[in-house]
Each structure stands twice: as C-alpha cells, then as structure tokens.
Amino acid sequence: MGEGDNVTAGFRDARPASAQSVTISDVAEAAGVSRQTVSNVLNAPDRVRAETRERVSRVIAELGYHPNHMARSLRASSPRMIGCRILPVHAETVAAIQDRFLHALAEAGQQCDHHVLLFTAADADAETERCTTLWRAGAVSGVVLYDITPDDARVSRLTAAGVPFTAFGRTATSTEQYSWADVDNAAGAAAAIDHLVAAGHRRIGFLGWPEGSSVGDARARGWLTAMDRHGLLAGSHRLDVRGADTTSSGTRLMAELLDRPGPPTAVVAATDTLAVGALHAVRDHGLIPGRDVAVVGFDDSPAATALGLTSVRQPIEEVGRLVMAEMLRLTGRTSGADGEPPTEPLHLVLTPELVVRASSTPHKDSPLFELDAHPLHP
C-alpha cells in the first residue's frame, strides 16, 4: 500500500504544459468561425470569402498558430518524413560524402514540406528491418538508400516488404522495379583521363578498390574505356592496381606503380582517400605532385579542396533533389485506386564534373602549387 491510491483521478490535467498551445479550435473561436473554415483558409483559400479569409489570417498571425504536424500526418496518413540511415564515420576514409548527401536531402525535402528522419543500423539487414518497421509504424512515407552494392539485398527486401524507397546508386541487375539516380562514375573517370591526356600524359595509372563494388568497378571501367579510346592500352601497359580504400593502401599502390619500369606520369584514384595516399608516395619518391606526377582523386571531398587535389565531383545536391522528388512522386499517389497508372520508375544517370586543381596542373595558382613553388620549365 502507500503507493496505489490514485483516488485523485481527474485532477491531474490542469494545464497543457506541453508544446502545443494554440490549436485550430482556438483560432476558430477567436475568429468567430468554425474549425473547418480555418482549415480552409490554410488549405483551400479560394473556398473562403476574402473578408473572412483576411480576418482568420490575422487571428492566425496574432495567436502564432501553426498546424500540428502529427495531427495532420495522422489524418492524411502521410507522415511527410523520409527515413535515411546515417552511417558511422569510418576513420580511415577521408572522403565522406554522406554529410553532403544528407544536407542535400534535407534541403530538397524542406522545399516540399518533408523532413528527413535519421536512424542508425549495425548493418544492411538491420537497416532493412528498421526501414520496414518505421514504415509499418507510419513514421516515414518512405526511405532513401545509398551506398548501393551491385547485388544489394536491401532492394529486394524492401521491395518485398512493400516499403517505398528510392536509391542513390543502383544494383547491377535487378528484377525489381525501383527508382534510382546514379552518377556516371565511368564518365567521371573518363573525364579525368581526357583531362590528363590533353595535358600531355600518356602513361596514366589507376588506383582502385578491389572488384565487387559497383562504384569502384564503374570507375575502373571508365579508366579502361577512356585509355583504350585514346589508344593508350598498347602492350602490357596496364597501369591499374587495386587495394583497400585507405591512404596507406593508396601510398603502397602508388609506390608500386612508380617503381615499375615504365612508371605513370599521372594517376587517377578511385577515391580522394587513395589519392591522398598517392600524393604521399609521390613525395616519397622525391617527386612533386602536379609538376612531376599528376594525381586526380574522386568525390571532391573537403580534403581535396584543402590539399589542392584535382578531383571528380559528384552532383550530389542534384541527386538529393531528384531522389527526394521521386520519393514524393512515389508516395504522393496514395489514392491511386483505379487502373494503377503504370508509373515508370526513375532511372537517371548524372554526369559528374572534374574540378581541376594544382595536383594535375602545375601552372595553376592554387594552394598545392604555392606550397611547392619550385622553378618551372613549361
């Protein structure tokens, strides 16, 4: 005993005490109209007489009324939230584009009155399960995937579960129909090659990831194709090597290339991380990046800007915008009861952009060049 006497029932809810203070009913009462009219002022202004509309609007402003998200979501059974997993930061990798992507997503969503809901997960399985749970619980309208692998299990699982999703990146082949936007990684690598070839380079190496990642393989393919197009694959001149996505790995790989009989005069790395490692190897060989050996990275991470590293920049802001727009299109058609208009999923490949800095052009006036301002002989 002692604890269980809640005889004072009905006593406990005196004040609101919580966030939501002013509701649509308060506005209605203050303006002398019904709730629905206030609602109409906000959602269908043309149905309300101008005079009334103005009066209600004034009261709304005076009271500082904001429609309650949760109530609106419940009624519309559309939470106007997009779920997205945030990956733990991997220490070895300099080039994290996650924050850029999340920012782009949040920005794009905000334009359409949607928000991004962050969640974490230990692995892809846990992610799939969380996505499903969140969606079943009506917490999100859909989810956004990124960092897609060629045979990503998430795609089939979410499709099977019926969870609406769009992806940044795509699987190799998939029987499932889903919307994705991807960056043409091959074209990005090719652009780097073209740039280097135009600068006079002939022996151009490539530092890549081990095979099996769609992004890594595409970038490697881009190198191969472009090199072939320029007729630079003659004989045994395959200057491409693979390794883990770490700076030390980049250094090792680059050192290996530089120690070969016919060393490269330029190298394209699959990531900025590898490129940073490559820069070290170049210096270790007593060479100057940009002057003696050109280095191009991938992803245009902050580190690239900071180090004057030429890099391939993905149009992530646009990807974010597209992915979000597609998400809205997918989840927007809730009432599609009749006929199921065959909405084609979005499959869009965007072209990345080469950002040229000192590491591939010793003549430019940029940080790296300034640092290593040796006398030039152009």
Place this chain on the structure above:
Amino acid sequence: MGEGDNVTAGFRDARPASAQSVTISDVAEAAGVSRQTVSNVLNAPDRVRAETRERVSRVIAELGYHPNHMARSLRASSPRMIGCRILPVHAETVAAIQDRFLHALAEAGQQCDHHVLLFTAADADAETERCTTLWRAGAVSGVVLYDITPDDARVSRLTAAGVPFTAFGRTATSTEQYSWADVDNAAGAAAAIDHLVAAGHRRIGFLGWPEGSSVGDARARGWLTAMDRHGLLAGSHRLDVRGADTTSSGTRLMAELLDRPGPPTAVVAATDTLAVGALHAVRDHGLIPGRDVAVVGFDDSPAATALGLTSVRQPIEEVGRLVMAEMLRLTGRTSGADGEPPTEPLHLVLTPELVVRASSTPHKDSPLFELDAHPLHP
C-alpha cells in the same frame, strides 16, 4: 469454422493502399479483445492476465502490427523527435565532426525510442525560426544546438520562445538557464602540450583561429596555461599565431613560425585543417613531420587517421548521449504541474583524449612514419 461468419463485413475492405495497414483494432478483433487490452499488452503488460497477454502477443506477431507513431505522438502530444540542423559542408575545412555528432545523436536517441529530425537553415536566425516553428507545430519535442559561439543569439531566442533545447558547447556567459555539455578544449590543448613536453620539446607553437570563437579561444587558453605551467613562456617566446581555419592559412602561419629566429620544434594546431596545412609547411622547409617537427591537430578527423596526425579527440559519442539524455529529461516531465521542481540544468564538461600518431612520435609504427622512413637516431 465457428469464428468467421461476419457476412456484412466484406463491404468495407477498401484496399489499404497506404502504409498503415494493420491497426490496433484489427489486432483486438482478431484476438477477441478490446483495443484497450491490446494497448495494455504493449504499454502496461502487468495489467493483463498472462493468458490474454500471450494470446494478444501472438496475434500482434502474426499480423505484424506496429503501433502508429503519429497517432501515438498525437495522443501523447510528444512527437518523440529531436530536431537538429545540418550544416552545409564547408569545402575548406577538413575536420568536419558534424557527421560524427549526428550519428551519435541518432544512436543515442534510438535507444530511447526517439528519432532525429534533420533540417537546414541559411543562418542562425533562420535556424532559430525553424526550431520555433517545428516546436510550435509539434513536430519535435525539442532541438539540439551545436557549434555554439560565446554570445550565441540562439540560446536567448529559443529560451524566450520556450523551445526546449540542449547544446553541444556553451556561451561565454548567459543569464538564461539551459543545459549543455561541452568538451574541455583547454584541457585538450594542454594534454597536447604535456605530451610534447614529455617528448622533450621546449619551443612549442600554437596555430589558432582569430579571437572570438569560444572553442578557438579555449584551445588557445589551454596552450597558454600549459606552457606557463611548464615555465616555457619565458621572455618573448610567444610562438602562437592566429588565422583562418583553412589548410593554406595553416601553411602560411606555420611557415612564418618556422622562419623565426627561434623556431618551434613542435606545434599544436586548433584544428586538423590547420594541422594539415602545418604539415605542408614543415615539408616545404625540408623537414620531416614527427622527426624534426612535431605536429598535433585537433578533432581527430578522418584526415588525421589517414595522415598519421596526432590529434585531440573529442568524446563526441558521449556528448551525443548526454545531450540526448538531457533532452529526454527536459521534455519528459510534461506532467510537472505542481510546484515546478527546480530541475537543475545540466552543465557538463568532458575531457578529450589525445590520440598519438606518427606526426608527434617518429618512433611509432604508423603510416606517416612508414612513409618517411628515414634512418633514425634515437
């Protein structure tokens, strides 16, 4: 049979079409109990007879029922969401700890059934307004601020608006009572000094930001205090300089220090970005970082790991946990009608940790050292 002869029920089936398919009523009907009993099974299991509980639980599992977030939030008028602004990625800065913080926040929130809602804003004013709007609209229980400046306007504005918030970092002085968790930046810088002094260094420089940022000033103060404690500020030996938080700035500042009559043998930078710039300057002077000049950074960004840069690591995961826990405490006491128990705001200073790598210890077996493996004479 004996269960299903509800002939008239077949009329309302109207395809689910939307996310929310199975509701608490469905479970109740299938289990032959009332809504409330199902609710009790989930929220107050001890009120339900074991047998009933088990039966209901089984049905819940079978139907794959998940309580609707929006409905629950509406009823409880607590969205179980924490708002947090995501800053655009600044290209010049290598050391972004934002993603680490957001991840920590999301992780901590998830433990307590809360989620992080991301939003963007052009500046602090816009952020304040968005926070207020989100809170008024009942979209978030509260918000988390970070990157606090000494006289941050957000604190007073949000306090005035009544928006619950906690902060990572603190203002210089504030009449407002608010909860914050901060990292002892001065202690971090001091730890770096101690480490360097223990390694035999006497002339230790400091690269900092211009005055006016609480973080930057605290790190500078830490340098000054520690240097003084070791009696290393004798005469005109003030080897501290200030500049913008970019690598090029770091290079310039470090070069200036190295060109002085009594150049430093070690330097502590206020950020990894500056430290990376300093590494460049060291190399430009024909010196080897770690062997000839020790460099210590701040924030332990991925770049630090990648480059073998000794750095001061902030316990951001713990900050995230604390900030989230405090947020829950703040917003949790909704029913505090009586007496307003004087809940002390949280003011907690955490100690960062020095992560020693090659840039300050040439004997270690780490990437940078491997790179620059010159014969040593210890």
Place this chain on the structure above:
DNA sequence: AGCTTCCGTATGAACGATAAAAATGAGGGT
C-alpha cells in the same frame, strides 16, 4: 447473504486536423 476490494477487460472521449456531406443564405429565372 450482503458488502467491500480488487483484478481484468470494455467503453467513451479525447488528441488536432481534414474530407465529405449537409446546411445556410443570396440571387436568378420562370
């Protein structure tokens, strides 16, 4: 038996908003 207690479950009413339908009132035509 009659009364209270207590446990387990069921019912009604919110939470705040909106879609759909109904009501109100002002013209307009015959």
Place this chain on the structure above:
DNA sequence: ACCCTCATTTTTATCGTTCATACGGAAGCT
C-alpha cells in the same frame, strides 16, 4: 411565389492511439 444554382460556412465522421472511467465477476470480510 416557387424552385434551382451557386458560394460560403458549419456539421459530422474519421485517422490510430491512449486516458479516464465504468463494468462484471471472483474473492475476502463481517
């Protein structure tokens, strides 16, 4: 006068959940 149309507003019902309370029945006490 009558009915019809149109514009404007109000009423009703509902989204899915939980709080407060009511209710039925078994046990305990007198």
